[in-house]
Amino acid sequence: MRTAITALFLFLFVITLLMAAYSVNIPLVSVDPVAAKPEMVYVLDKNNRGIDRNEVRSVTLTLSGTTVSGAKVVFYKRNPAIYSIRTTVLLLDEGGSTISTGTVCESYLGSGLRDATITGFSPPVSIDEVYRVNVEIAYVVDCFA
Amino acid sequence: MVRSLLPLLLVLLASSVAYAAALMAVSGDISQLGGGEAPVSRYHVRVLSASITVNNNGFNNQITGGSVLVASTVPGTYVLTITVSSGAASRTYTTTVYLSSTPTTISFTVTPLPYTAPGATITVRAEPA
Numbered sequence: 376m377r378t379a380i381t382a383l384f385l386f387l388f389v390i391t392l393l394m395a396a397y398s399v400n401i402p403l404v405s406v407d408p409v410a411a412k413p414e415m416v417y418v419l420d421k422n423n424r425g426i427d428r429n430e431v432r433s434v435t436l437t438l439s440g441t442t443v444s445g446a447k448v449v450f451y452k453r454n455p456a457i458y459s460i461r462t463t464v465l466l467l468d469e470g471g472s473t474i475s476t477g478t479v480c481e482s483y484l485g486s487g488l489r490d491a492t493i494t495g496f497s498p499p500v501s502i503d504e505v506y507r508v509n510v511e512i513a514y515v516v517d518c519f520a
Numbered sequence: 521m522v523r524s525l526l527p528l529l530l531v532l533l534a535s536s537v538a539y540a541a542a543l544m545a546v547s548g549d550i551s552q553l554g555g556g557e558a559p560v561s562r563y564h565v566r567v568l569s570a571s572i573t574v575n576n577n578g579f580n581n582q583i584t585g586g587s588v589l590v591a592s593t594v595p596g597t598y599v600l601t602i603t604v605s606s607g608a609a610s611r612t613y614t615t616t617v618y619l620s621s622t623p624t625t626i627s628f629t630v631t632p633l634p635y636t637a638p639g640a641t642i643t644v645r646a647e648p649a
Binding site: 406407408409410411412413414415416417418419420421422423428430431432433434435436438449451453487502503508 | 560561562563564565566567568569570571572573574577579586589593594596606635636637638639640641642643644645646647648
């Protein structure tokens with residue numbers, strides 16, 4: 376009788392260990408990540424001022440590591456005359472403040488898709504600090520004025 | 521009587537000690553529960569490119585779709601919501617996609633909406649699926 380009861384308790388002891396080992400095994404990998412920056416906003420410019428009726432079609436940021444190092448903007452130029460266009464890319468933080476700027480000014484001839492390449496942003500910022508990207512294109516009389 | 525129950529009491533005591541030890545050993549892996557000290561992944565969505573496609577090159581054209589180049593600092597499956605708005609109109613496109621630190625191009629189409637001055641806004645949002 377005593378042997379049987381001892382065996383029963385030993386059996387329960389083993390079962391207890393097994394339950395302890397497996398029943399508390401919470402799969403932590405299934406925990407969803409927390410959003411630090413769940414979205415980004417891009418604003419593409421379209422002008423309607425005199426001869427300046429151009430519109431941005433795309434913008435691509437280039438990174439050096441995680442630092443935004445450049446941008447390529449593709450826009451559609453409607454007026455075929457030759458004139459200068461200043462392209463500016465503004466990088467904004469979560470609060471809507473501009474934290475970095477890149478710009479380029481060039482003369483363009485003819486109508487159609489044109490591109491502007493920005494080779495540097497000042498000051499350098501990480502892409503993870505950027506919540507909003509504003510792309511502006513504007514007709515200017517003189518790039519050096 | 522007491523002598524006969526002594527082995528059982530010893531087994532019960534040993535069981536309790538072993539159970540407590542097992543719980544302590546296992547719970548060492550789950551300090552995230554309640555304590556909040558375990559590192560929970562915090563993801564940053566990186567949208568490296570945004571483009572729109574239009575139905576023609578006239579000034580009163582319409583946006584018909586586009587593409588975005590997206591990455592996330594924490595690999596995983598995300599519900600990606602792309603909202604395009606211009607003027608008073610907006611369109612939303614939703615898809616489920618696996619994102620990692622390597623940028624992925626997501627192309628989308630929307631019901632045409634007028635591309636009006638002063639421009640268009642593209643919002644890209646990712647939530648864990």
